[in-house]
Amino acid sequence: MYRFLLSRQWVILTLVALLLIPAMIWLGFWQLDRHEQRVARNDLIAASLAAPPVPMAELSPADGEVDPDDRYRPVTATGVYDTGHQVVVRQRTNDDGAMGYYVLTPLIQADGTAALVNRGWVPAGNDVTRVPEVAEPPGGEVTVTGRLMADETTGTTGIRERSGLPDGMVMMISSQERAEALGAPVLGGYLELTGTEPAPADADAQPEMLPEPDHTGIGAHFAYAVQWWLFAAGVPVGWALLLRREVQDRRKAAARARRDEANGDGGGNGDDAEAAGRRPADAAPATS
Template sequence: MTRTTGARVVLALLTAAAFAVLISLGVWQLQRLAWKEALIAAATERPTLPAIAAPGPDIWSDFSLDDWNYRRIRLTGTFGPGEAYAWTNLSEPRGGDYAGAGYFVVAPFTTTDGWSVLVNRGFVPDGQQAPGTRPGSGPVAGVVTVEGLIRRNDPPNFVTPAPDLETMVWFSRDIPGMMAAFDRDPARTAPYSVDLVAAETPAGGLPQAGESHISFANSHLQYALTWFGLAAALVGVVIAALWRRRRKSPEA
């Protein structure tokens, strides 16, 4: 094999590899599109269905968030003492008129079956996270039945600021971290949290429940077309190069 032939073989292999990568990225985006469309359909339909009993410890070992996310469930039990405040910026309120920078008020809830779950009671504007700034906003004392939507865990990543455990201000709704701060047994803590529905907002208007984020960006089709377009462009470049080479060949 001559040096020129070897270079051409390497170039051909690199071109084929690039084409395969572009096609695989396009296919992956189509798979993501199907997943996102299923998620949007679930997030649209499930909150409108009648509430069902919350999944308890007997099914946690096989718990599938995809099967339960956004499903409307019913909890019976008591709210524990204490609150945590998860920072957020509510741009499109659904449960009331309050919006902007603020916090989700989250609290531990103990079911009558003895297990715990983290409950997002709703949104409060910045400056009103402390209970004293919103009289009458505490949860009903004693055993209550509430309804809400199941939501996934929101663990912190490497850019998430650490929580302030003195003020209980958090920058993610980290279920294990928050429930540990509430001194709850992790083995008896649900692997999901619950966002209360709008009907659970106290008479005073805060915390403003019903603020589950259920809108999604869906650009996977555009991304898939971009990757397939680049693959087609690569094929076009190769064909054009071979055509020019053929025309320049002495045997042409």
């Protein structure tokens, strides 16, 4: 009865089912891992944002890198803005999804070390080959407060470096690249501005400050993980249902074949007898 399992159709179907089960289980664990990463990121952001501000130099050494665990920490820096080495960072969107630039301005501290300050977002002009007009930062010595961010890379932004950019434009924020342009040491990473003391007189004209990163949403990764595991569990169930239906169909076909065979062996004699039985008993023979 079950020899049909060795047919080409059923062998392929079984192999596909055996491949789908581990693949779906792996996809479920992959989604679970993404869920755990999102939860860990949210916890990191929440803890970092709640920490008291510290000088940026305490967490970011000159010509060094920002510890991933220190991202989003409130930091401060005091110095004078160097607008001569200010650049804008291309292909950045604001909260409404509008395309524009980040404004990156070095803040020169008393010891000569620079801290990169992302002053915020400005809209793109009609001509993307020209640096847009940007309001001047406050003059003189200021103290800035913001979130500590790590240098950007192609892996973290998905943006590729480009050659031939207009002067004053960059694709990504890199403290090492800015240190080479300045010819002076630069603290690793950058400060994402949230406040300035004293406040600029033309506050409304300044670049649009970036919003606090979302640390509440966890996405649907956990639901996707459960969904993949349910799919994996459903594969053998579906295979078993198909097997059951195939067996039932074959049994019905075999029973129908036996009935047809039985009817074929005695069917002719039975018809003759039935016809004879229907002939009138008092029918008179024909006379010539």
